[in-house]
Amino acid sequence: MARLEEPTREAQAPEAQAIWDQIAGTRGTVRGPFSVLMHAPALAGPVAEVGTYLRFQGQLPGADRELAICASAREAESRYEWQAHAPLALKEGARPEAIEIVRSRGPVDGLTPRERTIVEVVRSLFRQHHLPNALYASALADLGRERLVELVALAGFYKLIGAVLNGFEVDLPAGAGETF
Amino acid sequence: MAGSGQAAFGVQPRDALQVDEEVNVARLANPKREDLAPPSQEIWDRVWASRGAVGGPQSVLMYVPELGARVAELGDYIRFHGLLEATDRELAMLSTAREIEARYEWQAHEPLALKAGVRPEAIEVIRSRGATDALTARERVIIGVVRSLYREHRLSDDLFKAALGELGREKLIELVALAGQYGLLGFVLNGFEVDLPASASPTF
Numbered sequence: 001m002a003r004l005e006e007p008t009r010e011a012q013a014p015e016a017q018a019i020w021d022q023i024a025g026t027r028g029t030v031r032g033p034f035s036v037l038m039h040a041p042a043l044a045g046p047v048a049e050v051g052t053y054l055r056f057q058g059q060l061p062g063a064d065r066e067l068a069i070c071a072s073a074r075e076a077e078s079r080y081e082w083q084a085h086a087p088l089a090l091k092e093g094a095r096p097e098a099i100e101i102v103r104s105r106g107p108v109d110g111l112t113p114r115e116r117t118i119v120e121v122v123r124s125l126f127r128q129h130h131l132p133n134a135l136y137a138s139a140l141a142d143l144g145r146e147r148l149v150e151l152v153a154l155a156g157f158y159k160l161i162g163a164v165l166n167g168f169e170v171d172l173p174a175g176a177g178e179t180f
Numbered sequence: 181m182a183g184s185g186q187a188a189f190g191v192q193p194r195d196a197l198q199v200d201e202e203v204n205v206a207r208l209a210n211p212k213r214e215d216l217a218p219p220s221q222e223i224w225d226r227v228w229a230s231r232g233a234v235g236g237p238q239s240v241l242m243y244v245p246e247l248g249a250r251v252a253e254l255g256d257y258i259r260f261h262g263l264l265e266a267t268d269r270e271l272a273m274l275s276t277a278r279e280i281e282a283r284y285e286w287q288a289h290e291p292l293a294l295k296a297g298v299r300p301e302a303i304e305v306i307r308s309r310g311a312t313d314a315l316t317a318r319e320r321v322i323i324g325v326v327r328s329l330y331r332e333h334r335l336s337d338d339l340f341k342a343a344l345g346e347l348g349r350e351k352l353i354e355l356v357a358l359a360g361q362y363g364l365l366g367f368v369l370n371g372f373e374v375d376l377p378a379s380a381s382p383t384f
């Protein structure tokens with residue numbers, strides 16, 4: 001049982017309905033973190049705008065982006081995020097083996113250099129709150145400056161989303177796949 | 181990190197001399213307005229207008245101006261237009277900075293917290309990661325929510341109930357999102373080793 005009731009579009013003020021429609025327009029429906037955030041519509045709008053950039057307009061290739069989202073979801077223990085993005089990661093071409101290493105918090109030895117960069121940057125930010133010099137250097141070489149900035153911001157953004165999902169105990173949809 | 185590392189990473193500070201003379205070298209050079217394309221200069225001007233500077237996390241995020249603009253918009257809401265009282269907000273920012281070890285955030289917000297009226301005793305409990313028993317119920321709720329989101333990635337039923345009773349629904353949503361937003365900014369600051377200003381006081 002989620003801690004807040006599902007908001008409805010009809011119950012919103014006209015300005016909030018416009019925010020609702022923007023979110024539904026990019027994401028199909030208002031659900032998950034936005035089922036919480038739409039109780040504070042003036043906040044929901046700018047949160048959604050950051051997410052829209054990172055998910056739909058950013059420079060990271062889809063497989064990198066979704067692997068990074070899965071790694072962030074795993075570190076933030078956000079099961080809702082995981083069940084929403086693990087299928088998207090597969091669809092974007094992330095390797096099932098890489099997703100399983102992220103899910104099981106396994107060693108990165110079995111990953112390609114690119115996957116390793118993505119997963120280690122996210123893990124390091126969550127676990128050590130910094131990036132060691134060697135990891136920073138290899139990530140910069142692998143991704144370039146702009147994509148590395150995006151990756152770091154993405155990890156932080158999915159911490160925000162995970163905090164909202166877990167803080168308000170948003171339910172996993174019926175039929176959600178296995179998480180962790 | 182040592183200044184000599186910059187070249188090894190392929191980052192050429194456009195104002196290397198100036199940066200070197202200031203303090204320890206950050207991983208990226210501070211961007212300059214005149215180096216940006218006109219649409220990005222508009223973003224720069226908006227960030228400048230709300231904050232009086234393009235510094236700290238925004239100096240990194242300006243390498244991806246559209247992302248910087250949107251993160252700044254969210255920050256504007258939380259800092260300048262949100263429902264949380266200034267004392268609650270600044271207390272929550274310091275708690276987040278402490279949890280993720282973001283020294284830049286700490287030194288930027290500690291003076292703002294004091295100015296907003298946050299009690300020095302509460303700030304010291306956060307800085308030292310001490311027990312919250314001696315704090316007010318309100319301070320305990322704010323610090324407890326942030327710590328729990330970072331340490332356990334959830335809120336226990338008792339804490340959620342206390343926080344909802346103390347803050348109400350919308351302010352509690354803001355508090356949770358604020359903890360996330362300052363986590364994002366802290367990742368940017370620490371990930372790119374943004375320097376503390378030379379005049380910064382000791383943090384933790």
